[in-house]
Amino acid sequence: MAEQSTDNTAPRIVFAQRVIDKIVRGALLYPDPETGESMIGLVVPQVGHAEPAIYVLDTIAPAGDAVRTFGMFEQGDDWQADVFNWLHKNWEVFRELRRSSYGSALAGKWDVPLMYVGDWHKQPGDMIDPSGGDEQTARLIIADADHTTENVVAPIATMYPLVGQAPAADGAGEGDGTASAPDAAAEYMPPGFPHEGNEQVIMVKREEEGWLVRIDFWFMGKNDRRFTRATPVVWPDERLPQLPPVAWYLQHTKRFNQEYNLLIDAGYLVNMAEWDADGKPPYEICFSLYRPGSYHVIIVVTPAEYPKRQPAVRVAPLVRGEENVDMFEKLYAASEPVMTAQLPDWPWDSKRTLLELVLHVEGTLKKDKDTAS
Numbered sequence: 001m002a003e004q005s006t007d008n009t010a011p012r013i014v015f016a017q018r019v020i021d022k023i024v025r026g027a028l029l030y031p032d033p034e035t036g037e038s039m040i041g042l043v044v045p046q047v048g049h050a051e052p053a054i055y056v057l058d059t060i061a062p063a064g065d066a067v068r069t070f071g072m073f074e075q076g077d078d079w080q081a082d083v084f085n086w087l088h089k090n091w092e093v094f095r096e097l098r099r100s101s102y103g104s105a106l107a108g109k110w111d112v113p114l115m116y117v118g119d120w121h122k123q124p125g126d127m128i129d130p131s132g133g134d135e136q137t138a139r140l141i142i143a144d145a146d147h148t149t150e151n152v153v154a155p156i157a158t159m160y161p162l163v164g165q166a167p168a169a170d171g172a173g174e175g176d177g178t179a180s181a182p183d184a185a186a187e188y189m190p191p192g193f194p195h196e197g198n199e200q201v202i203m204v205k206r207e208e209e210g211w212l213v214r215i216d217f218w219f220m221g222k223n224d225r226r227f228t229r230a231t232p233v234v235w236p237d238e239r240l241p242q243l244p245p246v247a248w249y250l251q252h253t254k255r256f257n258q259e260y261n262l263l264i265d266a267g268y269l270v271n272m273a274e275w276d277a278d279g280k281p282p283y284e285i286c287f288s289l290y291r292p293g294s295y296h297v298i299i300v301v302t303p304a305e306y307p308k309r310q311p312a313v314r315v316a317p318l319v320r321g322e323e324n325v326d327m328f329e330k331l332y333a334a335s336e337p338v339m340t341a342q343l344p345d346w347p348w349d350s351k352r353t354l355l356e357l358v359l360h361v362e363g364t365l366k367k368d369k370d371t372a373s
Helices: 017-029 078-101 105-109 132-143 253-265 327-334 354-372
Strands: 012-016 035-044 053-060 114-122 151-153 156-161 201-206 211-216 218-221 224-229 232-235 269-275 284-290 296-302 312-317
Touching: 012 017, 017 035, 017 053, 017 114, 017 156, 017 201, 017 211, 017 232, 035 078, 053 078, 053 114, 053 151, 078 114, 132 151, 132 218, 132 224, 253 269, 253 354, 269 327, 284 327, 296 327, 296 354, 312 327, 312 354
Parallel strands: 012 053, 012 232, 114 151, 114 156
Antiparallel strands: 035 053, 035 114, 151 218, 156 211, 201 211, 218 224, 269 284, 284 296, 296 312
């Protein structure tokens, strides 16, 4: 059962403004079914406090095929895990690079792992408390010896039409169980509104969409495994550490599948690797391409923001595999960047493909080889 916190052991929970904006935007995208996203951030111990300070930096939405209905929402899919792993991997590189600046107390403050810190969840009607299922899930996460999460933050979003009838008391609308659409009736205010003095609730009016979004904040920690109300603090995005962009192959899966299939259909053997090609995060996404019978391997180095930026291209000789030696690492170490004259003279834009670039480079390599012989 969720309860009101009555002591001073509650954690300090700071949200980046982008997280609040994403909660509101996500709720408005699905006004009828339940929805939500996982949240990631930093957990920083507080000297003299039982609970840590939690900085919620961003959210990770579920894959497009997530199940959303009026009474159920499922997330925690493989895609979310892949995105988290990408961000965590790059954050660790960022931590390592920043350690040289630890003369600053602020720089050292953020030297903690990036972690899953909970989920925000939009619920129907006036269900401003976490559900029994939410509470059970949070307890299982905290109790899991293989899980590093010891604190779960759970913002609960509910929505109310700025004009129209109030949702039914049990949280279900009449007939089909959906929230009433805005109409010409009197404005409806949700429970607790106005909320002067209630710092545990954030209300966001969206006049254009015709909705008011209420966000209640809850917390469960390892020391008291029940949800209690939490008081959020919202900081501007620039006051908190920035996470790297999500790799394009995760962000744009349709584009990745198209690019990959084009290369396969053209006869290349394709291997992909996340690689630190420039010595700073985020990692680059590299493709080693070998056409059977060729005397070289082409390596295409794509930035995380591809296709907005043109990839770099390198060429490696064939190398012999060794036990316990990463094959891509060995190929990359043996590779050299292609010369400017071997790159296409047409301007790069997002409609170009990796295959176009590779075929051009391969053609110039063959031409140079024929000329040399």
